[in-house]
Amino acid sequence: MLTYTIRRLLIAIPTLLFISLIIFLILDLAPSDPTASLPLTIPPEVRAEIRASLGLDEPVHIRFGLWLYQFFVNEPINLIEQWTGASFGEESRPRVVSWQTRSPVVDLIAQRMPQTLWVVGTSYVVGILIAVPIGVISAYRQYSWFDQLGTFISMLGFSVPTFFTGVLFIVIFSVQLGWFPSVYDTTHVVTDFASFWVQIKQIIMPVMVLGLFNASQISRFMRASMLDNLNQDYVRTARAKGLSEQVVVLVHVLRNSMIPVVTVIALGVPQVFGGAIITEQVFKVNGLGHLLIGAIQGGDIPTVQTLTFIFAFLIVLFNLIADVLYGILDPRIRYD
Amino acid sequence: MLDHSDRNKLVSVSGLKMYFPIHTGLMQRHTGDVKAVDDVSFDIFEGETLGLVGESGCGKSTCGRAVLRLYEPTEGSINMGGTEIGKSTPRELRPMRPFMQMVFQDPQASLNPRMTVADIVGEPLQEHTDLKREDRLARIYELMDAVGLNRDFAHRYPHEFSGGQRQRIGIARALALNPKFIVCDEPIAALDVSIQAQVVNLLEDLQKEFGLTYLFISHDLSMVRHIADRVAVMYLGKIVELAPRDGLYDDPKHPYTQALLSAVPEPDPTAHDSAERTILTGDVPSPSNPPQGCNFCTRCPQVLDRCRSEEPEFREVEPGRFAACHRLNE
16 A cells, blocks of 8 residues: 555656646636736836746746746745744745735735635535435435435535525525625634624535535435445345344445545545635635636736646645545555 | 154244335336235244245245345245244344344355454344453354354455355354354355355255254255255245155156256256257246236146136145145146
């Protein structure tokens, strides 16, 4: 297992380099221009100077090489210096700077990450907590009214996009009923029970919108996987042993059914970071998705490049984690 | 062997019916039943092996599972060692499980892939006894010895074994709680011929050693002849003939049994060429829509008029021999 993991990590290096090249080329081909939002009165020569000051006058392979050096050498050293307080070398290294805000992209991400993790991460956990029991009961009572209702709701949650459910929730619960605020206030600090209650109220809508979407996906997987296992002979064996129905379902069937579901859950984790872009926009959660949308609109290539690369890295990483989990959970799978 | 009157009935099944409902249409209304087991009665005496034979889909396995109450029978009574379990709830059945066990057909699928041999064999002990950890392990080793498995394999997973070894695990598991009665549901059908003999011999040895009673379900007539004391022949959900082994194989009474036995391959080439076989024509009717009268009337070579209208009674035609055929009533 260890050699397998190491081998996979080594393979990940060229994969990620290739991904970064693709992202870089796509951004270069995209017609966005960082000076586009500047006033039209600025003469073309000045515009060209601005572009040159951003390094955009260099050919693409040189810019890519510089970006690689900047991202994989300078930024990690900067990070280590920040964390440990130690200093490597005399002069200060350049940072990857956002063209919009003039602040280092890494700092921007560090500021935005907690909001995303809180809101989207909670919604993922809530989604799993809803999905697993629903999937188990739906499969155990296949074609019952509970199963039919669960199928209907998950089809709904699956097929209706979050930008629609999000707005619908705002119209119903904020505008009509006035129960919850429509905007997520990221500056809110929880100090006592009252402020905690405010936090619950403002987080509940984005969490439920995303949670519904995640839960509908995972509960389908859970149900299908449970059904696969419920009709297996070993379940009949377990009943013949005289085990209680609870043990049969929760120990024998559920443990075997969780194998594919756990990998699906692991593969979904990168979406926690990147996939909630639209929902963050709807509820004005200024997380990573919000940052990415703003950066795309402003032609802020360093920010877009860095964020998309981090998403790509997470996807590669969690693919590996899913494969390793499969090996740990299923004794029939051996990688070495 | 013919006279069983002095022996104890261990299992007594009467009027067992197992119907699976068919739901069709937009509203999924109950429109019919698959009559997998349709009014079956038989007794199994203590210490004997009752063979249950028949072609695929005739309801043998369903019958075996229903007897152990792994299904919810539609009707009928099952007397298991003096306890009526035909209508028991799952909760009432659990303490009965140590008495009756099952060996399954597919040894791969019937073992939980995430449990080691020790877990699989030890789980019933954990559930039904209060043995300590060491005692339980000792019992697991004892069972592994009994079925001829190396003790070193106790902590391996089922996929690491061959088919024959897996079936031994299944048998060890079934034996764990000292059952009196074991349903063997085609325990050798998924195995190579060389391994089949080993497993059947193991089953016979264990029967002698522990005084077990078997219901041995198989479609392999020669294997049933080898292991069974009495044989029941099933066709389309019903038992058509039930007789001591030698009587049944030498002088089958029911036309279906005759046809079935004449289909057994003959190893001698000259005898093979001259053998007069009864070749049945047509297909087995659907168990959801069995024919009127005798179930076999659509294919029977000796069919009478009354067979098409009147269902023959399953009755004792000779001492110890039961059959359901109008011809035998004349």
